[in-house]
Amino acid sequence: MKLSNLLMIIISGSLLLAGCQVNQQSSESKTSSLHAAKTKTAVPATFRQQTFTVKNEASFTLTNHAVENSSTKNRQLLVIRMTVKNLGKREFTPADVWSKYVWAEQDGKRLTTGNLAFSTNQTSDNNLMNRSVMPVKPGQSAKILATFEPKTKSIINVHFTNQKNTIHVSRYTVR
Structure with missing residues (x-):
């Protein structure tokens, strides 16, 4: 038992x-x-002739840039104007796609986005900034802008990535 x-x-x-x-x-x-x-896995992306393209998602054609006043007192902004085209099958918000693949650094430190100073002569820039957070339908394009707030007068490096590796770096001077 x-x-x-x-x-x-x-x-x-x-x-x-x-x-x-x-x-x-x-x-x-x-x-x-x-x-x-x-x-993160790499996605097919290219940068040619001022156009950053993410396959089956979006293309960003950079049209011009400027250093302008920020809404933060005594600060400046790097403003990059561009045209975005939706290459995908669903609508998207340009700012979301841009921030997923593009970032900037200055003196080895990552920069944040900034806000435009409010003035009547910048109304068109404010409209472009507002447009960057509005959906773009498949096959459609929109004029938008992106901003980065520099901390010093040093060169700003804007990195265009495939979510894993940098495929292009654009350098901008702050004066």
């Missing part, structure tokens, strides 16, 4: 440990899958 009880305990313990091991492996694979989902 004691031998059968001992045998039952051993079998029950083995099943319990096997179940715990399955749960541990399951949570490990979930963690790996979650980590893999967070890893």
